Amino acid sequence: MRGRRHVDVNPEISTRPDTAGIPAVADGGDGGDGGSVVSLLERAGSVVVPIAVGLYALLYFGVEQVYGAFNVTPEQVGIDQATMFGRLMATIILGVLAGALLVGVVVGIAWLIDKITLGYAGRGVRYIRQRPWLAAAVGAVWCGATYWGFLGYLGADAASNALRTVLVATIIGVLAFLVPFRLLRRRPVGRAGMKIAVGALTGIGLGFLLVGHMEDSAVRVAKTGEESFTLSLLGFQDQWVIPFENESGKPLRDGGKVMLLGEADGVYTFYDCRAAETFRVPAEATGIKAISLQPDAKERVCAAR
DSSP states (O other): OTTOOOOOOOHHHHTOGGGTTOOOOTTTSOHHHHHHHHHHHHHHHHHHHHHHHHHHHTHHHHHHHHHHTTTOOGGGGTOOHHHHHHHTHHHHHHHHHHHHHHHHHHHHHHHHHHHHTTTHHHHHHHHHHHOHHHHHHHHHHHHHHHHHHHHHHTTOGGGOSHHHHHHHHHHHHHHHTHHHHHHHTTSHHHHHHHHHHHHHHHHHHHHHHHHHHHHHHHHHHHHHOOOOHHHHHTTOOOEEEEEEETTTOOBSGGGOOEEEEEEETTEEEEEETTTTEEEEEESTTEEEEEEEESOOGGGOOOTTO
16 A cells, blocks of 8 residues: 555564664673673773873872982982883783783672672663763762872871861862863763773872872881882882992992992982981092892991981
């Protein structure tokens, strides 16, 4: 008849409306779970990369604070970006291995929680993501919390109890990030940008926490001469030597061991822990002996002990 079209109806599809529009996945019938896990891994990767970049960006600033405890700059001891990256190579590899384990554990826990709650956990996450103001509020409060590391580095750690932390995070997040994040939620590109911003600020916040810990460790090393696992992990060379004059063979600093901070432009930089003093001497006129890398406590002679 005119004006009518013949439509073939598959009774199997019509009785299963929940599968309409979903492409088939050749994974043994577990396509839903497989897709959700892959999607979770993709989301985790898009967040982990900005966190790592933000954290690494603050490492050189942390190195400056470490050598600042000895009253020198990284450049005066031969530390530049390339040197720092080379010293951190082993640490970066360990970080990647540990990060892969952590991401895997988090994904497994998330999958297990979703299974235990019969899918309600996943639906709750989707509910939050589908509500622009709610998703923006969560991201804003999280970004506000990342400023706590910066405030602690500035010396505001007196307000370190949980209640004040929550209040500061909420105030900073609502004032600075709530409305911009809500505007970003309008488009897919904006949502991706919000994710990158949250990851980068998280990395920066963790970076400031790390910088503060690095500075405290360097001050402790300068005062007591004790070894710092954090600094050694981040490329600080804990090397003690006995310097002497090449011409006369006379040991410097009464023959006591001092810390060799580095060499740059033909100048050695040493730190005398007994006198709490940094001194620099020409490399051509100075020799070193009795070199010890990460020596025992007996070899770390320091008057502050």
